[in-house]
Structure formats: structure tokens, C-alpha cells
Amino acid sequence: MAGAGAADLLVLRGAVVLTHDKPGCGNSTGNWRTQSLAARAEESLAAAALLSSHPAVASKECGLYGVSQGGWVALIAAALDARVRFVISNSGPGVSPAYQDRFRILNDLRQDGQDGTALTEAGRWLYERADRLLAGQFLEDVLASQESFKGSSWYHLTTRYFDTWFLSPKAWLRSRRCSRRYPEIHTASPCSLAPDTACS
Structure with a gap:
């Protein structure tokens, strides 16, 4: 590596x-x-x-x-x-992958000029989507809920990393064995993965 x-x-x-x-x-x-x-x-x-x-x-x-x-x-x-x-x-x-991803997406929205209401709504959906998928809800149900936000100004920037031309959401989630086998990896901080590690 x-x-x-x-x-x-x-x-x-x-x-x-x-x-x-x-x-x-x-x-x-x-x-x-x-x-x-x-x-x-x-x-x-x-x-x-x-x-x-x-x-x-x-x-x-x-x-x-x-x-x-x-x-x-x-x-x-x-x-x-x-x-x-x-x-x-x-x-x-320095933070969990879930936190890092939400930070990146919300920062993209800020740079795009989205207002506080849009940031709050997008942030709520990011948390809800991750929680539902990690809880094992069916992908089709989560994506159906996501479609209800399609008219929102933040929709494209919030979903583009997961719903892209090179990677369908179904293929992406099928490949996320990590979610099912090691769900804590998505939400864990670096220190929780290696608690006995000294940082220098």
C-alpha cells in the first residue's frame, strides 16, 4: 500500500x-x-x-x-x-468514513451555494440513508424514499457519488460486504479500530 x-x-x-x-x-x-x-x-x-x-x-x-x-x-x-x-x-x-463522506458532500453543497435549509435536509437524508442501509433495509425501499427528494436543489450533489453512470446503486451495495460483515467500519473512528495504538 x-x-x-x-x-x-x-x-x-x-x-x-x-x-x-x-x-x-x-x-x-x-x-x-x-x-x-x-x-x-x-x-x-x-x-x-x-x-x-x-x-x-x-x-x-x-x-x-x-x-x-x-x-x-x-x-x-x-x-x-x-x-x-x-x-x-x-x-x-482522522474520522470515520461515514463522517468523512458526509463532511465532503455537505462541503460540496456549501461551495455550490446551497442555503442552511438545504444543508440540513441533505444532512438528515445522508444520516437516514446510511442508518437504513446499515440496518439491512432493502435497497429498493431506500432508493424509493430517496426519489422523493429528486426535486430538491441538493439532490444531485448528494447522490452523485452513489448513483453514477459507472456504478449502479444495486451493484454498489452488493459489493459492500463490509457493511454486513463489519458494519462498525463505516462509523468507527480510527482510534476505535486500533485502541492500543500509540500515535506519533
């Missing part, structure tokens, strides 16, 4: 580094937009296990370095497997 420049720097400092691309990037097949963070964490753990199996590093501590979204992936992987002894999160999470 380390960027190429960071990998080179780590190697210069004596670390053994294995990098891998998320699906659809570099030489990896697939589509990162349809993969859950938990599935990506499992891939990272598989890469770490492969590296750790090499005799030259088998007795060494293994950690993960994640940049941006990779910071979330590294934290989730560390929470899933105690063999990950350390995490370096570069420009990674």
Missing part, C-alpha cells in the same frame, strides 16, 4: 517492502470502486503473509503503510490480524 516514493525511502532505511495496487490500478485487474475496504484489507493481509513467508524476513515484524484511503485499509487490516505489528497512515483517516 506504500506509494512508490515512500517504498524507495523505506528500502533505503533498511526495510523490506512489498507494494501492491488496488484493483484496477497499475497492473491489478478489477475495480476498486466495487470492492469493500474490508476486502481490500484482506488482500493487504495476504500480501503481508506472502512477504512474511520469505526466509529473509520470516522472523521480522511486519507492518502496513497506507496512503489516503490506504490508511483506512491498513488500520482495518491491523484490527483483523494481530500479526500486523505497526501501521503508518500517511494522509489517512
